[in-house]
Amino acid sequence: MLDDPGLYGPRRPLPLRVRPVPGESTGSFVNRLAHANGLSLAAFLDRVGQGEASAYTERVEKYPQSTEMYMNEAGLRYLAVLADRAAGLLQQDLPSLGAEHLLPGEEAAQWWWRWEPVAGHLVRYCPLCGDDLGVGEAVSLMSTDSWQVCLRHGYWSDDSRGRGPDCVPLAELPETLTAHRVRQQLAKQWGPAGEELFADAFQVAVY
Ligand SMILES: [Zn+2]
Numbered sequence: 001m002l003d004d005p006g007l008y009g010p011r012r013p014l015p016l017r018v019r020p021v022p023g024e025s026t027g028s029f030v031n032r033l034a035h036a037n038g039l040s041l042a043a044f045l046d047r048v049g050q051g052e053a054s055a056y057t058e059r060v061e062k063y064p065q066s067t068e069m070y071m072n073e074a075g076l077r078y079l080a081v082l083a084d085r086a087a088g089l090l091q092q093d094l095p096s097l098g099a100e101h102l103l104p105g106e107e108a109a110q111w112w113w114r115w116e117p118v119a120g121h122l123v124r125y126c127p128l129c130g131d132d133l134g135v136g137e138a139v140s141l142m143s144t145d146s147w148q149v150c151l152r153h154g155y156w157s158d159d160s161r162g163r164g165p166d167c168v169p170l171a172e173l174p175e176t177l178t179a180h181r182v183r184q185q186l187a188k189q190w191g192p193a194g195e196e197l198f199a200d201a202f203q204v205a206v207y
Helices: 026-036 041-048 054-062 073-083 087-093 127-133 174-190 192-206
Strands: 068-071 110-114 121-124 140-143 147-150 155-158 167-169
Touching (some): 026 068, 073 087, 073 110, 121 155, 140 147
16 A cells, blocks of 8 residues: 555645636645645645655745656646646646656656756746736746736736835836737737737847
8 A cells, every 4th residue: 555656646626726827837826725724835836746856845835936847657646736727727738747858657646846947038927917816926927028017907027036116017118018028019910920020120220
């Protein structure tokens, strides 16, 4: 019976559920799920499986905006039980749980914190959008761009890891909002070519 890896897995969901924000980083979601249930990140991770970064959980907890969590299939199954959400649904919302990013290794649950995400950028989610969803704490996204603009609230955020503010209000920089709208229109109209057109225009403006 001790050979049965299922023995070590969680049996029941945590009492309080947390909804993932579409595009959220796994680390951000796991952090919120732990905190919602009154657990430190370290206590939570003990339930998800074994991780090579266990030595610096404290750092991970302190800087969730700077690191991303990856896991293998068994780790994903554990997380699905704890979060009370089907693994497939978690994979839909959390890009780093995509099949292409799952760690190898079948038997025991594994998780791994990387200081640089494998793909994409860790960018802070607009705090006002977070308030609208009632998330209660900072959310990090795994973004394909190294920045995000919230047109609804006029906020800019990026993947800089300095001590500055996580988000910058764009009230005094309406040009940025206009440029972002134009970029979205180009992308909608021309697909990837639109993105490239905008990138070209950006390079021309820089030089
Ligand atoms: Zn917003």
